[in-house]
Amino acid sequence: MSGKVILVIMDGVGYDTAVSQCGYLQSAVSLGIARRWKMVTATPSISGPMYETIHTGLWPYEHGITCNHAMRSSEKDNVFSVARAAGRITAAVAHSYFHKLYAGEAWDPLRSIEHCNENGDLQYGRFYSMEGYGRANAVAPAEIDLCAQTIRLIEDHQPDYLLLHTCAADTLGHTFGGDSAEYRAQAMMIDGALARVLPVWRAAGYEVMITADHGMSAEGAHGGTSSVETEVPFYYFGDGDVSTEDGRLNQLQLAASLLARLGVDPARGMRPAFLTKAAGK
Numbered sequence: 001m002s003g004k005v006i007l008v009i010m011d012g013v014g015y016d017t018a019v020s021q022c023g024y025l026q027s028a029v030s031l032g033i034a035r036r037w038k039m040v041t042a043t044p045s046i047s048g049p050m051y052e053t054i055h056t057g058l059w060p061y062e063h064g065i066t067c068n069h070a071m072r073s074s075e076k077d078n079v080f081s082v083a084r085a086a087g088r089i090t091a092a093v094a095h096s097y098f099h100k101l102y103a104g105e106a107w108d109p110l111r112s113i114e115h116c117n118e119n120g121d122l123q124y125g126r127f128y129s130m131e132g133y134g135r136a137n138a139v140a141p142a143e144i145d146l147c148a149q150t151i152r153l154i155e156d157h158q159p160d161y162l163l164l165h166t167c168a169a170d171t172l173g174h175t176f177g178g179d180s181a182e183y184r185a186q187a188m189m190i191d192g193a194l195a196r197v198l199p200v201w202r203a204a205g206y207e208v209m210i211t212a213d214h215g216m217s218a219e220g221a222h223g224g225t226s227s228v229e230t231e232v233p234f235y236y237f238g239d240g241d242v243s244t245e246d247g248r249l250n251q252l253q254l255a256a257s258l259l260a261r262l263g264v265d266p267a268r269g270m271r272p273a274f275l276t277k278a279a280g281k
């Protein structure tokens, strides 16, 4: 019984990295407070395509966002549009790619950082552009600052679906490699920020799912099919029953699972949910 869900996408944090570095999340698993599975992503294991796959339940080949250079407004039924059609409230703290996909407006770097469109699919947003990103300057927002931005969105708008997307681990993975102290330390940084905000979210009545869009190779890349690129964690703080045939979860089934916990039926074409449906409102 829920109806309110927060999804955290830890950009670029692979399964083994999460298990070894995210001590807070792992302690919740050890205590039986959360459950964790290995989730397998779609391919190509690239951020923009996976954002759309997570929200549509479709392969990039099917939804058409096949690379980061192809970002545009989503043309498929997605978690934001289906939730809105069912009268749910949506919000996000995320990279500007999510604005391009779901905000229904052109990205304006001077005005879109704070987003409010009550008639849109993604109604309330706090976005970051990372303009100028490169080896000399990661321009990644602090994990705790991103977590903090969710609190006012919750207090002001009580979203039913709230997305939090962090980007710094991906950035440092590209810069230093997926087998680097810098990349691992950033995964630990996310875990530390979540340790502070997760109790607030849970007290506000949210189920929380924590995953990644893709992993990271030792060379500092992703997009291929190797296990370090396509195996990501899925932590679940919630009451739904999970069904899995081989102990692993399929990222393509996450969209329908998110909707199920919102008490909303999936769109036609979405892969079936691995989570049971919550009682509707």
Ligand SMILES: [Zn+2]
Binding pocket: 012, 047, 170, 171, 174, 222
């Ligand atoms: Zn990346």
